[in-house]
Amino acid sequence: MAKIKQNSPVLFYFNHSKKWLAKISKKESFHTHIGIIKHSDAIGKEYGSRLITNKDKYVYLLEPTMFDYVMKIQHGTQIVYPKDLGYIVARAGIGSGQKILEIGTGSGSLTSFVANIVKPRGHVYTFDVDANFMRIAEKNIKKAGVSKYVTQHNLDLKTAKKLPLEDMDVALIDLGDPWVVIPQVRKMLKGSGSIFAICPTMNQLEKLTMALVDNEFTDIESTEHILRTIEARDGKTRHSFQGIGHTTYLCFARKAFFDRASRKISDKSDTVKAAKKTPKPIKKSAKKPAKKASKKSS
Amino acid sequence: MAKIKQNSPVLFYFNHSKKWLAKISKKESFHTHIGIIKHSDAIGKEYGSRLITNKDKYVYLLEPTMFDYVMKIQHGTQIVYPKDLGYIVARAGIGSGQKILEIGTGSGSLTSFVANIVKPRGHVYTFDVDANFMRIAEKNIKKAGVSKYVTQHNLDLKTAKKLPLEDMDVALIDLGDPWVVIPQVRKMLKGSGSIFAICPTMNQLEKLTMALVDNEFTDIESTEHILRTIEARDGKTRHSFQGIGHTTYLCFARKAFFDRASRKISDKSDTVKAAKKTPKPIKKSAKKPAKKASKKSS
């Protein structure tokens, strides 16, 4: 049973939109619409307990989860919502021990979320060009408790001559023009490794998809995720009147080899069974079927 | 660079709906609509490479991710889709090292997915009453490579006198009548720990929500998740004509303590240690404010 003490992180929870994440500091207190909350009142209580404010409102003392850190980090910045974070993890099969490449650290929320999954043996290598943002991200990653599993790089991959990494399991891209880094990202990914890009507009999806086909990716999939809240109440259950609008579209793909394999097959085929007598031309014709495939899938 | 060899797992990928997950076995081959695929052709190739079948179709040799195992396991059983799996992880903040309680192992897909995230120091404790299902789940969990991080219990929690676990971080419930196990689940959860229940019908959401309020849970949230596929193509981008229907609703909550904390506060000047001795106020009055709160939030 975990008791709250000095320096414990606490989510003071009133409701879904009124909640405060803080580290307990004996002498602190904060004023809210629902009354004054004193940190010291929380000390010694078990997580899950509640306080009553001087305005007679209940506030729950919750142990923060990575969800709470992500929501806090994202407050007021460009955001990747939990619904989208979750799909990234599920579709790319992100799990313990993986090496993750991230282009566009932003506020560090996606970074922290993923680091918390791949640790302790996995790692997130994250790139940004904005030193200011990098400092903010550093603080956020630290607050979320995963600094040990994250390396921040201040490097512009678009112009980089030498790439510092290879054999990454998954690459996450959050840039306005994700297509420009695809060739570089490809070099750092392992064969069959996954890519996920945050694309707020349809035009980005379109351009990126073309770049992914050109750069020999397969299993390409663009999706959007609609989260709807339901108010389940005795005899009056219905969806919430408050709608949740667009956040972002997501684009997924896996690194393939269009030439090499097919070439190899025709090379090997002599030994295997002389399957095809005419050796295939290298680049051009090898690409054609891929384009056909992408047409078919539409 | 990982080369495929005897016993390597491979996802033979043609397109989103035609794909085969197998362990490489030199002498095996399988017949499909797109031609014959020989395992031996894959040996020695890098993951991501492709083969050409005797019908002149490309098949990619992908390294299976947990997504691929989950999709394979779920083939033909009641399913928890990646969109839903992902949200569970993101909203409950599931991460490395956590202890997860699962009621209703089913085919073991949710089990495997979560085990792959909490390992190597975390663990999934999963309960089922159907011995047959448990055997199937055992195989699936083994194939997904996470047996070491999963303990299967054949125990009916509804009638269990003694509970084998405590201090769980998260509880996942996939039962037709999730509300009946809430008191037992509560006892095994840590303070402020999370619950997630798979609820295919609105009526289940309604009954479960009432049980959660009665059992002193807070931050209760019911949601549904709509995944839409977008076909991003040069100059012709649009959503997919093929729709994805209902899978399940999800219900989330966090364990709180309605009595204890409020009592302490109203005592106010009491020392923390004395608090436990003061007799609890009667249940009814303590509950009222909670009900009010839940009304307001709707």
Added chain:
Amino acid sequence: MAKIKQNSPVLFYFNHSKKWLAKISKKESFHTHIGIIKHSDAIGKEYGSRLITNKDKYVYLLEPTMFDYVMKIQHGTQIVYPKDLGYIVARAGIGSGQKILEIGTGSGSLTSFVANIVKPRGHVYTFDVDANFMRIAEKNIKKAGVSKYVTQHNLDLKTAKKLPLEDMDVALIDLGDPWVVIPQVRKMLKGSGSIFAICPTMNQLEKLTMALVDNEFTDIESTEHILRTIEARDGKTRHSFQGIGHTTYLCFARKAFFDRASRKISDKSDTVKAAKKTPKPIKKSAKKPAKKASKKSS
């Protein structure tokens, strides 16, 4: 070419959320966030023209459509949104010349919308029990210009002994407990006539559906309608960040006869005219197949 003159109705349109519907009155003017708008400035202009306010903003002078009346009427009351209105018309096949029964006049917006479609030979008969609401509705219906095609009844159908109407083409129900009036509504509908009910909660759908089966309706369908706004812009096209939440669910059905027809068929060689005299088979057995059918459809 229609010029705006004294007494012409005009929608002063600034943008989707700032617009004012008024009848032109020479001496009037109104103050808004975007400046002062004088009615007299509109006189003599063609519909579609624009004015510049004293704050240098453009305001368009649009000829109001029924959409504009509906949106204006609904301002601040319980609402039936255009997306839902439209589906009602399309699914029930509402068209020129039909006789429409409406239970629950409310503010008169649905009334006006439908009257504008069935006129000049069709008619809307609308019932309410709240005299206050009826007066408001009367004004709104008049403003929308369709009073001639609407008859308002102050009658509680739940307790009414004698029903004033028969052979209605379509019945529209907007009550909290729509199921209670189904037997009465049925009597006023023609054979195979349609019903549409506004049901904000899932529980209403559930209860109503059971009442519809019990009262021999077929082609029963419950739906919900999600409207998403897209911001189409050069190179930056995406869905709107602002979401639109739940409005209502809709329940549709068509009046059938479960007993009569089935009896005739089993009699087979009976003449049609004799059929009416044969006593009805008991209710129970006639109902069974209907229940089966409803199960199958799920």
Added chain:
Amino acid sequence: MAKIKQNSPVLFYFNHSKKWLAKISKKESFHTHIGIIKHSDAIGKEYGSRLITNKDKYVYLLEPTMFDYVMKIQHGTQIVYPKDLGYIVARAGIGSGQKILEIGTGSGSLTSFVANIVKPRGHVYTFDVDANFMRIAEKNIKKAGVSKYVTQHNLDLKTAKKLPLEDMDVALIDLGDPWVVIPQVRKMLKGSGSIFAICPTMNQLEKLTMALVDNEFTDIESTEHILRTIEARDGKTRHSFQGIGHTTYLCFARKAFFDRASRKISDKSDTVKAAKKTPKPIKKSAKKPAKKASKKSS
């Protein structure tokens, strides 16, 4: 009470996906999965009655609505779904007596649906270039019983020198490249008249929106409509497992005058109050604010 007789139209309804629309012809019968249905069995029955087939299945004899004609016409062709038809009517405020312009008759389903609303005093003028399609549409419009209210034109508006119509209330466009006809359509619309275009891709929305701004339209709105079916059953209510995918996006706008009005205002302003001393330049500057406005709305 309407009895079915020779030549009566009947919808033989088994369930949502098995239904047959036909004109009663004494000697006809048809074979289906659910048994043989003889037209003669329907004669003399009231609409809404049911038959039992020789396979012991119930078939309802429904009076066809415009919905049934639209669904039948659309079987196997490119389609405008009821959810989209309905929104067009509701958002454009289509009602009795209006003059409708349609570019792209297609199979005639949108034509028939709208004609059934604007009749008897309104009219639909519909244009197509494909003589074959026009013949099919003619038959469908006739079957739907609205030929009297529809005029079909075989004319390519893109190249037409002289336009045969003016002062239309609403224009409906169903072409692959709707933007090319906007200038011509504009000339035929009344001031403040509405336009609705069927746009299956995002790229069409984008190009069309730009053309609408260039051609002085206002109140521009792009939307998509998601219809979800709910299976309301006692204690087991949930959305349907079967999803409904993308049909089309819709683009709406209203004809405005960007120059004329603003010019007039500055002309008139002397008499009004000499509001602005510098006379406005004619084209260029007048347009700028409009573009600004459209940016703002995004």
